[in-house]
Amino acid sequence: MxxxxxxxxxxxxxxxxxxxxxxxxxxxxxxxxxxxxxxxxxxxxxxxxxxxxxxxxxxxxxxxxxxxxxxxxxxxxxxxxxxxxxxxxxxxxxxxxxxxxxxxxxxxxxxxxxxxxxxxxxxxxxxxxxxxxxxxxxxxxxxxxxxxxxxxxxxxxxxxxxxxxxxxxxSGYIVTSDIDQTYLATDIHSGKGKFSTLFETPEQKRALPGMPELYHQLRKGLNNAPLAFISASPHFFRRTMLATIATHKIEIESLHLKYLEGTIKGVFDKVVDTIFNPIDFLQNGFKPAWSRTKKFLGASYQSLFDQMAYKLSILLYDRVFQPTNSKEILMGDNTESDYMIFTLYQLICLGKIEGDALEDYLYDLNFLGRDAITRDAARRIRKLGEENVRIHGRLNPVTLSLINQTEKGPKHKEMVKLVKEALPENIWEQVFVKEDAFFGTESALGMSVILHAKGHLEFAQVFPVVSEMIGKWVDGKVIDEAQILGQLEKLTVPEFADGDRKIVIDLLEKAFKG
Structure with missing residues (x-):
């Protein structure tokens, strides 16, 4: 050799x-x-x-x-x-x-x-x-x-x-965004995709077309509004994520990642506590104790992969440190449970679900077949909710919640149906009378249209987002002008944004022809 x-x-x-x-x-x-x-x-x-x-x-x-x-x-x-x-x-x-x-x-x-x-x-x-x-x-x-x-x-x-x-x-805005399938085109649905993310350098991580520019334009349109990222990726992704964000020249105020070892350590501590305190464990009988143990172990395992308890806790914790009259724009996707998390966050801030009722509801919640909130997590969320109401009053800080509709998850109407079925009876109809708790739409293009309709972006700010999308690869194809116009025609937007969608189509058609 x-x-x-x-x-x-x-x-x-x-x-x-x-x-x-x-x-x-x-x-x-x-x-x-x-x-x-x-x-x-x-x-x-x-x-x-x-x-x-x-x-x-x-x-x-x-x-x-x-x-x-x-x-x-x-x-x-x-x-x-x-x-x-x-x-x-x-x-x-x-x-x-x-x-x-x-x-x-x-x-x-x-x-x-x-x-x-x-x-x-x-x-x-x-x-x-x-x-x-x-x-x-x-x-x-x-x-x-x-x-x-x-x-x-x-x-x-x-x-x-x-x-x-x-x-x-x-009283200005704070933008909070998810990362995977909202900002980055991360394959989180296959074992191979999840495994490959461990070896990707910042330059190999692909942003969803138009999203970096959308974050840039939002900061301009909202007078330098802060931007926070929340991801369920493990904490050892932090240096890579910070470098990735810098590669795309996105300015952020904070980055939250999940501490997975904390969940594992919590299981270990629970087992040790049970061994050394068997009387407390069996105080209500063996059957209830075994039922609680199965729930805890099952929920702890699922929480390693699910985002519900983690993201809800982070949103509520961050709110404690925000000014009372600040307004939030939330951005997520339909591949996990962002739309349910964003809805619960608003209801808890409003005090519509609180106290023992909130704690029991979260503990019993099974959304999308996941039973991922332990009793300890439910108590923590309850405590954060109570602290927010004490500091800010019963106030919903969220003015807009956007969900990127990928092919891997439900569309807007189905998302609304799933959330309604999971919430306490009639609470959706009581709270979200004028507008839904969130709006599902497709990609940076749909988000830009809705943001314009809400007065957060000028028409001139939508065009740089479109420009950044053209020439990018998606599903083995390069995005061109025809695809942009076709996507706009089929775009899912709420009724109040439909007129803006048509105006964007007309303006882009003229620009492309010119």
Missing amino acids: PESNPSSQSPSITDIKRIAVCGGSLGRERRSFIRGQVVDIGITDLMRAEGLWDLVTGLFSGDEKRITPFLDFSLAPVRKPVLRIEVYNESGTKIFGSGKVKADEDGFFSCEIRDRLPVGKHTFHVILEGLDSFRQYSKDLAHLNSTEDSILGKTTIVGKGKLRILAEEY
Whole structure:
């Protein structure tokens, strides 16, 4: 066999760098929230240069083109790091400093800020002060003793992130969007598709035609309205997602991803608690206890893949930190349960389902054959709902909810039927009298038409979205002018947007002929 060429081999890992991976945050003057995870990453000699690290994305210069979720899957979480959070305004002046922030055994940390911060776009620094874990300290010591001149014990700022603060009286818009099948053309319906996402670089991830431009135009049309992404992808997708979003030049305020290990750990803790507290487990008899256990294990397993409890919790949690009079535009798709989640979110904010009734309803909910909300998750959602009503009153912040109708899910009328059947009797008819809780439509084109009809986009802003769609590949075909016009003719839009659809067709026909 020929000898391998050392120069062709990848550089060897020679040291460890400690980084904090954060997703940005959006808050209001009197209340904001910062979160992230501290992990260790193996680095080469070249990667020791501090000036070549982007502490916001946690990536070394050039890695934004090579990073994949699989590479981050095995990143070692730092056990119980002790941190401090500092916030700086755009001029570099420090405007907030926290006390000690202790992360958990998986390196996840959070810091709620109750100090009044000035309105604007700020940057927060995550500063490592020490460790609260003898096991982690011993591991670090072993590495330092075996490595000459390691940077592990020298770095203090391990990460940065963006923090945008809105005025308490802010009455503008906040856009919250799903990612898979709303922004990115991710194959989430086959095992092969899900597996392949682990190995995709940011440049290999394809955006749905027109969606990046739609996000750009929305920010312009809504006077720099904040944009938040929520995805049920695992948390180790974060650096790849941040790089993907940057590749498409989309400005965001926050990115939420799912902590799958938390669900697994919850199952383990439940089993341990049952073993050591059998009397509590059997207090109402063996049969009810076994029934609760089956429900918990089944719901926990399904929650690894379902989005209901996770997304509903995130929407409600984010709402706690939003100004009372801010208005939300939600964007999702029909491949999972976004339309049901968006509906429940509005009903909970309005206080139409609350207390024990809400908790029992969520626990018993079986939507699309999924029984994915545990009792603990139902209690958490109930608590968040009650906190929102206490802070904001019984107010629905959602002014528009858009659902991308793919071929893998139901159309608008079927979605409405499914939600009505799943909700308590007559509650849909009582609340959504003038307009439905959501509107199903096709692609960035349909969303643009509805957004224009609602006054959020000018006609001139729809055309760049169309322009970005032309020439893109979809289902093995290249989108051209004829396909755009054909799609517009068949577009699913609510009655109030039908006139706008026809005007867009006329204007595009003239533009294409010209």
